[in-house]
Amino acid sequence: MNRRHAMAAMTAWAALPAAAPAATAVTAGDLRDDIAILRQALALHPGLYRYASPREVAERIDRLEQVFLAARSIEARYLALSRFLATIRCGHSYCNFFNQSDAAARTLFDRPTRLPFRFEWIGGRMIVTDASAADLPAGSEVVTVNGLPAGRMLEALIGYARADGHNDAKRIALLGVSGSDRIEYFDVFHGLVFGAPRDGVHRLDVRMPDGRERTVAAPAIGLAQRQARMAIPAERGDRPAWTWSMGADGIAVLTMPDWALYDSAWDWRAWLDERLGTLGGARGLIVDLRANEGGLDCGDALLARLSDQPIVDPRERRLVRFTRTPEAIRPHLDTWDHSFHSLGVGARPVGNGFLQLVGDRGEDVIAPVGPRITVPVAALIGPVNSSATFQFAQKARRTGLVRLFGETSGGNRRGINGGCFFFVRLPASGIEFDLPLIGYFPPGLPPDAGIEPDVRVLRSAADIAAGRDPAREAAAAWIRRA
Known part of the structure; x- marks a missing residue:
């Protein structure tokens, strides 16, 4: 689940009371209470110590508290908290722009400071x-x-x-x-x-x-x-979120800038099946994911059409750090599913403060779906791919069913955090931050890096000036040779 999932979930918890931004004269005691809430909330974070020791994290929170108390505005506190959260090195832990109260969002984001390009x-x-x-x-x-x-x-x-x-x-x-x-x-x-x-x-x-x-x-x-001036409309309703074109060379191009379709009225599966069904006489398919951070596992529907055997994907361990949330901070934890408060009930202790969620199988399976696609398929990837699209790139690279072109993905082979979220609201400062609750931990110690493409293709300033897309061109050349 990516950060846009939190946006989609807002409709489910919009009726919850939102914390108002802090009044100008908040007391030091109020701000200390915010930091106390933060400490207790972060104790639930499954990836808090993935890249830092408990001592390092504690020292960083102590420094954050000093800055928080000295700050004289919500802007300064927002910057301080954002910088601290970035040190967790979790792509799903940040002061989410879309989850702030209306008043805080106006103060923080509606500023005439933007570069006009x-x-x-x-x-x-x-x-x-x-x-x-x-x-x-x-x-x-x-x-x-x-x-x-x-x-x-x-x-x-x-x-x-x-x-x-x-x-x-x-x-x-x-x-x-x-x-x-x-x-x-x-x-x-x-x-x-x-x-x-x-x-x-x-x-x-x-x-x-x-x-x-x-x-x-x-x-x-x-x-x-x-x-x-957005390139992609913010609201689509039941309109398709993706585009499909068939070139004169017989190569189809499927552009998927977003898989965050949780609350969409559009039947993406039917739309995709209809178009994949036209590939019988095509030379190949290029799937452009470069602008896509993630969302639903839409890529599984494509992989299911590419294999005549079940795709067995070893599942990462899904670990949490709590059984039930502390009563003291529950009023400050918004979410769309209140069962998250008892997420670890029945989970199995596995050491180092972790609990493994019950019902975890040792593998995930993508069952084949016909008719099978037999033409070569390429996917264009890059650093934006960090959640479901990162996982798709991982499966594509492992199975060899899709050839990857472009740049190293976002995400991390050492594991990510997500799945379920709390939106932590700090009452005195009026700031929210997203707190992922499930940590995904692969076996062994994989590299601290994203997924490398099969064919690395970088874009230059000259390419942009000329309107060239070298990654797409390389993928098309591979399909023509296949």
């Missing part, structure tokens, strides 16, 4: 992908923003970015602006750390695709303007 980071360079309101062609490099070198800005912000383990490629991908999220990670932390530009205008030193250098004045934009 989309971009991604390539080799530490800020490369424009869609100029939007700025007079910048795609492929331009923004060298400085308001006098600060772009690379130094990235260094200042990466400590606030969430990711699993030491997979920094995911952190860097989060700090681009893709146009796919209603609230972009970069926008939030760039605005809070650096504030509004002088006179509401960003001054940029830019290197154009042809090598010419310019200074550009780019008026800052607010949240509503950013959302109006």
